[in-house]
Amino acid sequence: xxxxxxxxxxxxxxxxxxxxxxxxxxxDFPVLSAGPTPRVPLDTxxxxxxTEAGERHSWDWKAFRQLPAEDLTVDLHCVTRWSKxxxxxxxxxxxxxxEDVETAAEYAHVRSYGGYTTNLPxxxxxxxxAWIAFEYDGEDLAPEHGGPARLLVxxxxxxxxxxxxQGLILTPEDEPGFWETAGYHIYGDPWRExxxxxx
Amino acid sequence: xxxxxxxxxxxxxxxxxxxTATVPEPAFLDGNAAAGPLRELFTVDLTAAxxxxxxxxxxxxxxGVRLFTQAPGLVGRCPGCEDxxxxxxxxxxxTYLSMKGFTTLRFPTAG
Amino acid sequence: MRWQPAEVSAVHAETQSARTLTLRVEGWAGHLPxxxxxxxxxxxxxxxxxxxxxxxSAPAEGELEITVDEVRGGxxxxxxxxxxxxxxAVEVRGPLGGWFVWxxxxxxxxxxxxxxxxxxxxxxxxxxxAAAGSTAPARLLYSVRRPGAAIFAAxxxxxxxxxxGLEVTYAYTRAVPPGWPRPAGRVDARLLxxxxxxxxxxxxxxxxxxxxxxxxxxxxxxxxxxxxxxxRTERFGPTGSTS
Numbered sequence: 001x002x003x004x005x006x007x008x009x010x011x012x013x014x015x016x017x018x019x020x021x022x023x024x025x026x027x028d029f030p031v032l033s034a035g036p037t038p039r040v041p042l043d044t045x046x047x048x049x050x051t052e053a054g055e056r057h058s059w060d061w062k063a064f065r066q067l068p069a070e071d072l073t074v075d076l077h078c079v080t081r082w083s084k085x086x087x088x089x090x091x092x093x094x095x096x097x098x099e100d101v102e103t104a105a106e107y108a109h110v111r112s113y114g115g116y117t118t119n120l121p122x123x124x125x126x127x128x129x130a131w132i133a134f135e136y137d138g139e140d141l142a143p144e145h146g147g148p149a150r151l152l153v154x155x156x157x158x159x160x161x162x163x164x165x166q167g168l169i170l171t172p173e174d175e176p177g178f179w180e181t182a183g184y185h186i187y188g189d190p191w192r193e194x195x196x197x198x199x
Numbered sequence: 200x201x202x203x204x205x206x207x208x209x210x211x212x213x214x215x216x217x218x219t220a221t222v223p224e225p226a227f228l229d230g231n232a233a234a235g236p237l238r239e240l241f242t243v244d245l246t247a248a249x250x251x252x253x254x255x256x257x258x259x260x261x262x263g264v265r266l267f268t269q270a271p272g273l274v275g276r277c278p279g280c281e282d283x284x285x286x287x288x289x290x291x292x293x294t295y296l297s298m299k300g301f302t303t304l305r306f307p308t309a310g
Numbered sequence: 311m312r313w314q315p316a317e318v319s320a321v322h323a324e325t326q327s328a329r330t331l332t333l334r335v336e337g338w339a340g341h342l343p344x345x346x347x348x349x350x351x352x353x354x355x356x357x358x359x360x361x362x363x364x365x366x367s368a369p370a371e372g373e374l375e376i377t378v379d380e381v382r383g384g385x386x387x388x389x390x391x392x393x394x395x396x397x398x399a400v401e402v403r404g405p406l407g408g409w410f411v412w413x414x415x416x417x418x419x420x421x422x423x424x425x426x427x428x429x430x431x432x433x434x435x436x437x438x439x440a441a442a443g444s445t446a447p448a449r450l451l452y453s454v455r456r457p458g459a460a461i462f463a464a465x466x467x468x469x470x471x472x473x474x475g476l477e478v479t480y481a482y483t484r485a486v487p488p489g490w491p492r493p494a495g496r497v498d499a500r501l502l503x504x505x506x507x508x509x510x511x512x513x514x515x516x517x518x519x520x521x522x523x524x525x526x527x528x529x530x531x532x533x534x535x536x537x538x539x540x541x542r543t544e545r546f547g548p549t550g551s552t553s
Contacts, residue, residue: 002401003352003399004352005399006399010351010357031269036281159271183295196293196295197293198293199290228545229545235403244407244408247407260409262542
């Protein structure tokens, strides 16, 4: 039993009914980072999808920005327990990027500039659930928030929304990424509080 | 060491950022700051142990690695090549420690 | 290593924003100068927050001192600097860290470089040095914003009395005292060359402060010929995310 420090309350916490279990509301946008921030010049940036057959689909920045983009407003849930509601983004839907990709793979392994990786089922990237976002709050996405472009999969914990995204490798098996290898949940649904590997 | 939830770095003299438009680097600390969580797992201090990086071969004390703490876990990176040396993730139930970035850790032999 | 109950036995204001807290811990066996403790606070509803603080006192049995600078908007430091009072309870785990430590047995010259409240673990070294009657010649370069922001200024002046073997040099980054020979500015190569031991004296070097300060100072020291492995650093900033 921990010793209570008289008069200590800690950061404001509330049981918001609209939040996933164990989350608290924040209004700022905390920057979490497992390593140095990569600087990716737009003239060398590319987003590449590699299928299980080795087929490559690649977009340089210019080609990527010519794809139809959409504005979206989504809630973010970080596994470190903060949630931020109603964030505004602009990005290209993964439905658009995967439209001409022929695959029977069930999983996507996400790779980022700087070496970060994560994993998720391919179906979680489809049907209007995921974007490659390049604007936040009407501005170019800042490097500390994942710019030039990041994956955005708001229905999963935010570590799945890989910053500085470089591409997807489509695989038949679910291959754990950086945090999934380090002890976090293979899927990461905030509403089912799938934080750690055993949850 | 002191606490902060600021998302930008303090200026080099320890003052608050004064509004200059620099992109904040993610703050990292020294491996020293992992001494407490590691002492929950080990009976000896790990921060004085000398680790050899599996990626670049540099060797140095764990206390001197780059420790990223504003993350879902602690991430120790090699000061030479920035590759991941160790990660430490704690839940209320379990602690997960990966040391796969080290080829060896050298400790003084006890006794 | 277990969490131990600690009682705040005294508090002492150091500057407008910094305060020293004396913590009494049963069975505390002392520490090595430079070590830190993890401090855990628990709210009435069970919520906990853990932070690391360098120990600023000389090693002693049964108690230790931490010197905390308030981080505006922080979660733990405002409580420790403003609210905690003698008799209040916290928990500590420590002493911690075996790398950023100095032994009073060392006969090498001692070079300390502090930025702001980064003076805390270096103060423990200087207090231990004085208590042990160490003859290791010591120099402290202490960067603060303005004269009133220096923590331990009066004690440092006493510790640096003639014959002590300690020299203290201040770098004021925003405002200097009247008649100060240098303009306000950050620690640079020239100041290091004037005020720090040269590399060929092979000093033990300890640098503590905010990340950016430590980065700059450590780079300057290595550029001045100090071996990177001799320059021990303690950055402070965000901690506690796994707790």
